[in-house]
Amino acid sequence: MKRRNFVKKATLSSLATLIGAEIVFGNNMLKDYTPLALQETDPFKLFKKNKEMVVLNDKPWNIEAKANLLDDKITPNSKMFIRNNGRIPENIDVNNWTLTIDGEAVKNKKTYSLAELKSKFKQYTYQLTLECGGNGRSEFNPPAKGNQWTVGAVHCAEWTGIRLKDLLEDVGVKNNAVYIGYHSADTHLSGDPSKEPISRGAPMSKALQDETLLAFTMNGKDIPLAHGYPLRLVAGGWPASVSGKWVNRISIRNKIHDGTKMMGTAYRVPKNPVAPGEKVKDEDMKIIESMPVKSLITYPKTGATIKKETPLKIRGHAWAGELEVSKMEYSIDFGATWNKCLIEKPANRLAWQHFSATVNFPKNGYYEVWARATDSKGISQPMLLPGWNPKGYLNNACHRIAIKVI
Ligand SMILES: Nc1nc2c(c(=O)[nH]1)N[C@H]1C(S)=C(S)[C@@H](COP(=O)(O)O)O[C@H]1N2
Ligand SMILES: [Mo]
Numbered sequence: 001m002k003r004r005n006f007v008k009k010a011t012l013s014s015l016a017t018l019i020g021a022e023i024v025f026g027n028n029m030l031k032d033y034t035p036l037a038l039q040e041t042d043p044f045k046l047f048k049k050n051k052e053m054v055v056l057n058d059k060p061w062n063i064e065a066k067a068n069l070l071d072d073k074i075t076p077n078s079k080m081f082i083r084n085n086g087r088i089p090e091n092i093d094v095n096n097w098t099l100t101i102d103g104e105a106v107k108n109k110k111t112y113s114l115a116e117l118k119s120k121f122k123q124y125t126y127q128l129t130l131e132c133g134g135n136g137r138s139e140f141n142p143p144a145k146g147n148q149w150t151v152g153a154v155h156c157a158e159w160t161g162i163r164l165k166d167l168l169e170d171v172g173v174k175n176n177a178v179y180i181g182y183h184s185a186d187t188h189l190s191g192d193p194s195k196e197p198i199s200r201g202a203p204m205s206k207a208l209q210d211e212t213l214l215a216f217t218m219n220g221k222d223i224p225l226a227h228g229y230p231l232r233l234v235a236g237g238w239p240a241s242v243s244g245k246w247v248n249r250i251s252i253r254n255k256i257h258d259g260t261k262m263m264g265t266a267y268r269v270p271k272n273p274v275a276p277g278e279k280v281k282d283e284d285m286k287i288i289e290s291m292p293v294k295s296l297i298t299y300p301k302t303g304a305t306i307k308k309e310t311p312l313k314i315r316g317h318a319w320a321g322e323l324e325v326s327k328m329e330y331s332i333d334f335g336a337t338w339n340k341c342l343i344e345k346p347a348n349r350l351a352w353q354h355f356s357a358t359v360n361f362p363k364n365g366y367y368e369v370w371a372r373a374t375d376s377k378g379i380s381q382p383m384l385l386p387g388w389n390p391k392g393y394l395n396n397a398c399h400r401i402a403i404k405v406i
Pocket of ligand 1: 080081082083084085086130131132133184185186197198226227228239240241242243244245246247
């Protein structure tokens with residue numbers, strides 16, 4: 001007689017964690033059975049997202065925030081965009097989760113349990129800005145294929161974990177190391193187990209930065225499933241695609257990592273400006289590294305009506321990839337003149353910075369408030385669109401909100 005394949009105890013307890021209650025007769029469930037509570041199809045309930053979030057795609061799940069939702073200094077889970085390339089892993093057995101470090105440039109391949117990672121290495125906490133390389137894609141013309149992100153594919157949460165550099169030192173890296181590449185537990189939409197939805201990475205210089213973490217905690221709690229539970233690579237300031245979710249293997253490569261979505265037009269832009277719609281040769285493309293300077297007005301919400309007597313206090317965040325934002329300005333005359341905003345220092349390197357200003361309007365009528373950040377190298381956001389590129393990356397145009405003064 002064949003033995004029935006019951007759910008393992010560890011899996012059961014992680015299912016219970018996800019549901020938020022003990023599954024009383026869980027021992028009777030078959031191995032691949034997903035409890036109804038986790039078959040939820042309402043993404044807002046499923047991922048505990050704010051009702052104002054916008055679903056761009058459900059296969060895979062891609063959900064974006066709106067500017068006004070990102071008003072918190074540290075983004076809570078409910079307002080964080082979700083970007084998935086494949087299927088979120090199911091039935092995660094957190095007690096048996098391991099991370100393997102391998103690759104051509106590893107001294108000795110090594111596997112760690114989650115418990116070992118947590119106990120063996122010092123833990124650090126940083127606020128880290130993660131912006132999807134395709135944030136702002138919807139504005140490009142001719143349109144670029146992919147999720148039509150407007151402005152909401154960015155967040156700055158507080159991540160706690162161990163430094164990737166401490167782990168790499170423990171493993172031992174050969175001096176021919178060039179790049180690290182991550183591998184994860186999410187599965188390809190086709191269901192083909194030999195295909196990875198995404199496997200990107202970063203040069204050793206980025207991998208070895210103090211702020212590059214292997215995180216297990218977000219905003220003081222276990223990382224939510226959709227954002228990479230139980231282990232995530234977090235590399236702030238670079239396209240968020242570098243921050244692999246559900247990471248179970250990191251390869252130390254002796255060449256630029258050649259995983260899925262490292263080649264062609266994926267997360268790559270032309271080395272030199274091209275005409276909109278132009279075909280670009282592969283050798284004329286480069287991998288996106290540090291993200292460009294950008295900002296977002298998170299209060300008030302676009303479309304607000306205000307009384308002329310009360311000056312408007314605007315606020316928001318600004319970030320500049322690896323750099324700091326050194327100047328923040330606003331304009332109420334479509335960019336003809338600019339006024340200074342107050343800009344705070346970041347909580348730590350690679351965290352977004354908060355700005356504010358008090359705006360006076362000369363008379364009743366329709367206005368737009370535009371915001372423009374300048375990075376520490378003196379580069380400012382373009383007022384409208386930056387250079388077109390085949391996949392619509394890096395749109396860091398000034399954010400604009402409409403205001404009616406009565
Ligand atoms: N394993 C895995 N990691 C991933 C992805 C993915 O699909 N699978 N998407 C990447 C991309 S393109 C982005 S923009 C960010 C999104 O992170 P978030 O969903 O936590 O906001 O995760 C990155 N890490
Ligand atoms: Mo992304």
